[in-house]
Amino acid sequence: MAPETDVKNSETSVPAANNGGTFHEGFKDGLAIGLGYLSVSFSFGILAVSSGLSWWQAVLVSLTNITSAGQVAGVGIMSASGGLVEMIISQIVINLRYSLMAISLSQKTDSSMNTVKRALLAYGLTDEIFGVAVSKDHETGSKYFFGLTVLPVIGWVLGTLLGAVLGGIFPEFLTNALAVGIYGMFISIVIPKAKHSRMIAICALIACVLSCLFYYAPWLKAHVSSGFAIIISAVIAALAGVFCFPHDEEAVSGKEVS
Amino acid sequence: MDLKIFIPLAIVMALTTYLVRALPFTLFRKKITNARVKAFFDLIPYTVLSAMTFPAILYATGSLPTACAGLAVALVLSFMEKSLLTVAVGACAATLAATGVMMMLQR
Numbered sequence: 293m294a295p296e297t298d299v300k301n302s303e304t305s306v307p308a309a310n311n312g313g314t315f316h317e318g319f320k321d322g323l324a325i326g327l328g329y330l331s332v333s334f335s336f337g338i339l340a341v342s343s344g345l346s347w348w349q350a351v352l353v354s355l356t357n358i359t360s361a362g363q364v365a366g367v368g369i370m371s372a373s374g375g376l377v378e379m380i381i382s383q384i385v386i387n388l389r390y391s392l393m394a395i396s397l398s399q400k401t402d403s404s405m406n407t408v409k410r411a412l413l414a415y416g417l418t419d420e421i422f423g424v425a426v427s428k429d430h431e432t433g434s435k436y437f438f439g440l441t442v443l444p445v446i447g448w449v450l451g452t453l454l455g456a457v458l459g460g461i462f463p464e465f466l467t468n469a470l471a472v473g474i475y476g477m478f479i480s481i482v483i484p485k486a487k488h489s490r491m492i493a494i495c496a497l498i499a500c501v502l503s504c505l506f507y508y509a510p511w512l513k514a515h516v517s518s519g520f521a522i523i524i525s526a527v528i529a530a531l532a533g534v535f536c537f538p539h540d541e542e543a544v545s546g547k548e549v550s
Numbered sequence: 551m552d553l554k555i556f557i558p559l560a561i562v563m564a565l566t567t568y569l570v571r572a573l574p575f576t577l578f579r580k581k582i583t584n585a586r587v588k589a590f591f592d593l594i595p596y597t598v599l600s601a602m603t604f605p606a607i608l609y610a611t612g613s614l615p616t617a618c619a620g621l622a623v624a625l626v627l628s629f630m631e632k633s634l635l636t637v638a639v640g641a642c643a644a645t646l647a648a649t650g651v652m653m654m655l656q657r
Contacts, residue, residue, distance in 0.1 A: 374559070
């Protein structure tokens with residue numbers, strides 16, 4: 293969602309006849325995302341190692357998931373030796389947005405997207421890749437989508453490796469400071485949207501308050517694990533938004549703000 | 551981390567994440583029309599990220615004042631709608647600067 297700003301201008305170089313977009317075009321569009329991921333996954337690498345994972349475990353988690361929020365929650369569950377059910381539910385809820393993005397992107401893909409290609413490309417569907425793909429004027433074909441996925445995946449995995457390995461060499465105060473980066477990324481996704489939509493702002497605030505409640509109330513802290521605390525807070529906050537703003541659904545999409 | 555704990559959780563995690571993306575992308579090709587369901591899906595990313603950030607960010611550095619410096623800068627930069635990269639780097643730099651100040655004060 294965040295870094296599509298400097299990516300959009302490459303559309304001009306595409307001839308109109310090439311309706312699905314080329315691999316090269318996608319590859320170029322993926323550069324900004326890949327660089328952003330490199331720095332954020334560096335934070336994740338440090339976080340994962342400080343949660344008790346080894347460097348290759350951190351890299352394996354990044355390679356097999358390609359998602360920031362889900363991985364931070366997942367590593368938290370791993371370090372707490374959480375249950376498999378907790379892991380499944382937390383990943384479903386946290387990554388639920390990808391389901392909606394996948395459905396939404398489905399409407400914009402051309403006929404070159406057969407089921408096998410869809411199954412392959414689903415692996416790299418992230419907020420940012422979705423954001424760039426839906427911002428194109430033309431339908432997105434499988435070649436374009438493959439190109440778009442390459443650099444972000446490399447950036448995400450490489451950054452994790454660097455963070456996990458160098459995190460142990462860097463002095464502690466430096467790794468501590470870098471660990472803030474991933475939360476900085478979360479904030480950079482929420483705040484701009486909250487600025488333009490009261491509904492998102494209020495729901496985000498409710499989620500923060502509930503999450504703090506789970507952390508600071510002794511009884512809740514003792515009985516609800518951190519993974520479930522995130523899921524419960526997020527679902528209640530979103531439901532509150534849906535039912536307290538019944539006539540305001542359009543406000544979420546932010547379409548009323550240019 | 552002990553492989554007996556890591557391997558099953560890592561497999562389940564990767565499978566769940568993949569299926570959440572792949573099942574709708576391959577099977578579901580219609581638009582969601584129910585406004586409330588759509589609004590719920592639209593809100594979930596933001597409520598999840600908010601719940602994950604608070605209060606965890608306050609304890610990410612092991613020192614409340616330095617974490618608050620990072621948080622404050624991240625909030626200001628995102629309010630100015632800076633890119634993901636700028637916000638992440640800015641938050642780290644602010645935390646680092648605050649750590650330096652703290653070290654000097656403690657001498």
